[in-house]
Amino acid sequence: MTSTELRASTSLASIFALRMLGMFLILPVFAVHATTLKGGNNAAMVGLAMGIYGLTQSFGQIPFGVASDKFGRKRIIIIGLVLFALGSFIAAASTDIVWVIVGRAIQGAGAISAAVTALIADSTREEQRTKAMAMVGGSIGLTFALSLVAAPVLYQGIGMAGIFVLTGILSILAIFVVAFVVPPAPEVRAVKRVPFSEVLRNTELMRLNYGVFALHLTQMAMFVVVPSALVQYAGLPVAAHWQIYLPVVLASFVLMLPPVFVGEKRGKSKQVFVAAIGLMLLVQAGLWIVLAQPAFHWMYLVGLLLLFFVSFNILEASQPSLVSRIAPASARGAALGVYNTLQALGLFCGGAFGGWLAQHTGPSSVFILGAGVTLVWLIIASSMKNLPRRSAIPA
Numbered sequence: 420m421t422s423t424e425l426r427a428s429t430s431l432a433s434i435f436a437l438r439m440l441g442m443f444l445i446l447p448v449f450a451v452h453a454t455t456l457k458g459g460n461n462a463a464m465v466g467l468a469m470g471i472y473g474l475t476q477s478f479g480q481i482p483f484g485v486a487s488d489k490f491g492r493k494r495i496i497i498i499g500l501v502l503f504a505l506g507s508f509i510a511a512a513s514t515d516i517v518w519v520i521v522g523r524a525i526q527g528a529g530a531i532s533a534a535v536t537a538l539i540a541d542s543t544r545e546e547q548r549t550k551a552m553a554m555v556g557g558s559i560g561l562t563f564a565l566s567l568v569a570a571p572v573l574y575q576g577i578g579m580a581g582i583f584v585l586t587g588i589l590s591i592l593a594i595f596v597v598a599f600v601v602p603p604a605p606e607v608r609a610v611k612r613v614p615f616s617e618v619l620r621n622t623e624l625m626r627l628n629y630g631v632f633a634l635h636l637t638q639m640a641m642f643v644v645v646p647s648a649l650v651q652y653a654g655l656p657v658a659a660h661w662q663i664y665l666p667v668v669l670a671s672f673v674l675m676l677p678p679v680f681v682g683e684k685r686g687k688s689k690q691v692f693v694a695a696i697g698l699m700l701l702v703q704a705g706l707w708i709v710l711a712q713p714a715f716h717w718m719y720l721v722g723l724l725l726l727f728f729v730s731f732n733i734l735e736a737s738q739p740s741l742v743s744r745i746a747p748a749s750a751r752g753a754a755l756g757v758y759n760t761l762q763a764l765g766l767f768c769g770g771a772f773g774g775w776l777a778q779h780t781g782p783s784s785v786f787i788l789g790a791g792v793t794l795v796w797l798i799i800a801s802s803m804k805n806l807p808r809r810s811a812i813p814a
Contacts, residue, residue, distance in 0.1 A: 466774015473766025479530025639769025
């Protein structure tokens, strides 16, 4: 990469990570904190508060992406960051679960993910674009890991209101990063346009779009239940959950690297990808079995969390890169807009359906939902094309 490409990729990946931080930071603690809010004893409302961010994101991804084509990437990204900050401050001031939901909805309304990834595509050469997109995928995994470790500590120190204020301040700082650190986007050469309908009909992209939906639905639904399970079965207060998350997350990053590197080096990326989905399915089944028991040793939960993070990190780092390689060059922004829309819908559905299931049928049933959508994903992904090694792809 040139210095400009590296600067654009790293700074924009950090903006993308900030957006996910606003969602991820509440996952480990909000289900427990919500009991202190008016209306917070309703698990369905708690799930809605966690997932509404994804719903409003899903409505905005394609329109924001189109607007960035017309009015400029940076301008649209800044508008989205302003909305994110506004929603953060509303949620921080809320003592009622309804107003937290309103704040979270406004946070998600500035749906800049497609605009950010389109700007990365604008700012990098074709042969370097996969690396840049992999940075985005990796930044999401790292942000998730950081959130699981930092959120309980932050919650103990500054409370949930403080966490929302912090994310709002970080969003404002990110505006300055976009304005003064991200290099200006180069002028995009005119190319033959690919109809949007062709993007929607692309079978390989459809597999990845369903995959990101399933992955984030499963992730969000899990964390409607997991924090309370750690309190109940491991006897750990929320502020001490980092003692489990930190070693588990660090170990998962070490364990996910060998299969990714070997798969890429030997042209076995599909096999690694499908195996990671299979592992995710086994984790969901294991969590359902464990939490259905009246009592179990908490180390079973820790072991399953480790396996979850290994599979999640592999899949989260792989999928944006795959989209960037498969999508037609002239329709990459549209493809990423659809991909990010399905990601956001997964976040919403996981929170909303996970909360409803936990409220009406019990916590263990949440993992039946996760297992079901993951099984469908495994079937869909098993027939995907195996992309060649990157070194074999002409520049």
